[in-house]
Amino acid sequence: AQSVxxxxxxxxxxxxxxxxxxxxxxxxxxxxxFWYVQYPNQGLQLLLKYLSGSTLVKGINGFEAEFNKSQTxxxxxxxxxxxxxxxxxxxxxxxxxxxxxxxxxxxxxxSVSS
Amino acid sequence: DAGITQSPRHKVTETGTPVTLRCHQTExxxxxYWYRQDPGHGLRLIHYSYGVKDTDKGEVSDxxxxxxxxxxxxxxxxxxATSSQTSVYFCAISVTSGxxxxxxxxxxxxxxxxx
Numbered sequence: 001a002q003s004v005x006x007x008x009x010x011x012x013x014x015x016x017x018x019x020x021x022x023x024x025x026x027x028x029x030x031x032x033x034f035w036y037v038q039y040p041n042q043g044l045q046l047l048l049k050y051l052s053g054s055t056l057v058k059g060i061n062g063f064e065a066e067f068n069k070s071q072t073x074x075x076x077x078x079x080x081x082x083x084x085x086x087x088x089x090x091x092x093x094x095x096x097x098x099x100x101x102x103x104x105x106x107x108x109x110x111s112v113s114s
Numbered sequence: 115d116a117g118i119t120q121s122p123r124h125k126v127t128e129t130g131t132p133v134t135l136r137c138h139q140t141e142x143x144x145x146x147y148w149y150r151q152d153p154g155h156g157l158r159l160i161h162y163s164y165g166v167k168d169t170d171k172g173e174v175s176d177x178x179x180x181x182x183x184x185x186x187x188x189x190x191x192x193x194x195a196t197s198s199q200t201s202v203y204f205c206a207i208s209v210t211s212g213x214x215x216x217x218x219x220x221x222x223x224x225x226x227x228x229x
Contacts, residue, residue, distance in 0.1 A: 032216050034217065043220050090156055096215070098145075098208075098216065099144065099145040099208055099216070100216060101147055101172065101208075104156040105156055106155060106156040107156045
């Protein structure tokens, strides 16, 4: 079985500051990793995903994440945030077997202020 | 959005009544899922389906049942709704080919309130 821990429930930052949202996972098998974003009163949108290959993955809206197998982490970063990045962010893991459900972390609320 | 719709989008019901939520997809995907989202808990898997009439339980399946009589529809039923089932319910499909490898696409959600 897999599990995900998002280490910060809330992250307040000022506009144009860098941000890192932390995610650790646990699994006894190979995994795929995802970050989803949920804007207020909306559904979930995929930000980026790690399937294999390069450990640094780039996603939409200037976000990137680095897969670290030895530390079982998949932290999300953005060098300069905007007010519009205010949202809830979910890290998720799934085994590589086709059709395996995603296991989600509890979410991190990113609040960007001016 | 992978052609996923959910109905109803909002529902208010009373404790003890049965409720059925519908998820409909237009792209013939094999795998479908129901999650619930609650503050502080993220999304938790209720039930999932790996084909017509093939379903299994997830982490929080108590009080819920599902049915999938055709590929495009996945129904979630609360046999006797309780206040603890007040939540936002998301349906998802999994794309397992073409490089998407278990990436899930989500429907718009159903906000259910049980009074």
